[in-house]
Amino acid sequence: MNRSDFPIFDYQPDLVYLDSANTTLKPRAVIDAVRNYYENYSANIGRATYDLAERATLEFNSVRQKVADFVGADLREVIFTHSATYGINQVAFGLRDFLRVGDVILLTEYEHNSNIIAWQKVAAETGARVVFLDEKPDLENVKIFAFSHVSNITGEVFDYDEITAKVHENGGLVLADITQSIGRTKTNLKNYDFAVFSSHKIYGPSGVGVLFAHREVQEKINPLIFGSQTFKKISRENVILADNFSRFEAGTPNIEGVIGLGAAIDFLNKISMNKISEHDIELTKYMTKQLEKNGLMQFLIGAPTTGIFSLNHPKIHPHDFAMLLNQQKIAVRAGRSCSDILMQKLGLDRGVVRASFGIYTTKTDVDKFIAGYKNAIERLAD
């Protein structure tokens, strides 16, 4: 599917890229959009009034609408950041005044480290407590519930509708990390207060993230940094910050990155998220079948319903699998994949081998991975 849209395969036709949960490859449309900005209208945005600057501003602003439409949000709820991690930090530290001693910040054990550390640090500052879902806490005191919609390790989808409703009933706020789901399945922000994702995981440039902050709760978070373009009024004595997304976007943004993100969204829409999701599900089923057929299910962690598979062999180091697979031009992630808490829970200190799919992944790629994994076992096991 769409392999020819990705120039990297022109240069490396044998590449089997199974690390899309880490970062996706970039389609020609995105590369062209970034280059076009640099070559044809590389002016700053929102400041100058000449033609080039106006074009840059228009292109940049149009992406905010594209992002909003992509997930059914309102334009005013889209805040551009540097990464999903920055978005989480913005919410966590922006809510310092909202948190009190004894409040519970509820996380799940499936979180990426980025969706844990920021909360631990804010808890330490405010006297709130971080509690994980497998500790089966009383939901009464939950002030924040932050979770990943799709696990970056097991490929499982988690909606947590009931917990979300309960937290809202008690006046709490909910943040969904949609980093792994947004490029795999049609994503709806439902009634989450906040959601974050990274551009580079949906075929866009790195260095750009998006934070959705629901209009009703946006005023609860304070900006982390301040600068030009963030205020309504300024005097020698005081400043009044803007009352919209602008107050969170201090400084010149990653203009080319945002424009590239817009091109990535156009690219995904052109294919259609329904088709992308069907392709992901089909490959997920195929991979599961091949693991079963080849006696490898015993090594699988969890029960993936999206294209992210993590395998653990009790005797062979994940890095050794990755090394041997790399010899066959098969790129996988090896190690704890930024999920240390889950790995601790599973007793997998050395982590896992993770194979994750993108829209360019084929059944032949899956076959090569299975053959390479089996070959590594034959070569390295006692």
Next chain:
Amino acid sequence: MDKVFLEEIIYRYKHPLHRGKNSGQKIASENVSCGDKITIYLEIFDDKIVDAKFDGSLCSIANYGAELLLDKIIGQKITELSQINSADLLGEIGASLLQNPVRLKCFELAQIALNELKSASQKRI
């Protein structure tokens, strides 16, 4: 990675010369980023390493690094250990690993453990 080098790594992984324990002094180190752990056992007599073994939870490159290090240090005076470096241990066959900082860290795990002994011995001097 060069095929010959890879085969060498796998060969030493499957046929280690120095894996095991002895009753000597223990030194240890851990690679926190990947969870690998090593313990080196050193029998020292008259400031000379007369026997060395290692065990732990290691990938094949960390294993290779330990094997080559122990090849080198058995029979050496503790005072001579400071001259050891990865480029020398890897030689021409493994020089490509010097360009791979992530896996070089694996290779150097045993050397990091040994550094503890070096600094302890320097303090004594």
